[in-house]
Amino acid sequence: MYLPKSKFRVENTYGEEFTNDKNEPYYGKVLKTSGGRVYAGDSVNNIKGILTKIEKDSNRNIIQRPYNDYYGPTVINYKKGFYIRYFLRDNRNGKFAEVSLTQWKAKKRLSYVTPGKLSWNLKGPVNDGVVNDIPFKGASTKNREALQRLEKDYPGISEFFKSTSEFVR
Numbered sequence: 001m002y003l004p005k006s007k008f009r010v011e012n013t014y015g016e017e018f019t020n021d022k023n024e025p026y027y028g029k030v031l032k033t034s035g036g037r038v039y040a041g042d043s044v045n046n047i048k049g050i051l052t053k054i055e056k057d058s059n060r061n062i063i064q065r066p067y068n069d070y071y072g073p074t075v076i077n078y079k080k081g082f083y084i085r086y087f088l089r090d091n092r093n094g095k096f097a098e099v100s101l102t103q104w105k106a107k108k109r110l111s112y113v114t115p116g117k118l119s120w121n122l123k124g125p126v127n128d129g130v131v132n133d134i135p136f137k138g139a140s141t142k143n144r145e146a147l148q149r150l151e152k153d154y155p156g157i158s159e160f161f162k163s164t165s166e167f168v169r
Contacts, residue, residue, distance in 0.1 A: 018051035081123035096160040
């Protein structure tokens, strides 16, 4: 095979970039052509075979960010009167994401995530009231108090859950 010197270059490889026809890592001299082909060998006259580039796992360096993924309370949750809301705080940027139990379990041990959960009241009057001269707290107030208790460990959580009467019936 003939190639002008301007159409190829010879380089060394150490087994991390290419495999041979037996799918084994190739060590040694490689001939790279301007067309993108790579051959084993040190010259155009001494080609030992075509090499294949090893594809590196591109997902390895991508850090998965938590994403909002929740479905709200079920009929069973409404019968119980509460449900657990799961959330994650991304420590790199301080943002919160409400997530499903599945995603919460999968991501709670990641070093850059702080997991949390919150019992959310679903039943009762939304607002505070008085019955027979006895004051009682509504579901909205109970949810707000739960968020305030979490605020010391998760600054900004109250702004994430904006409506304390959400899902209350």
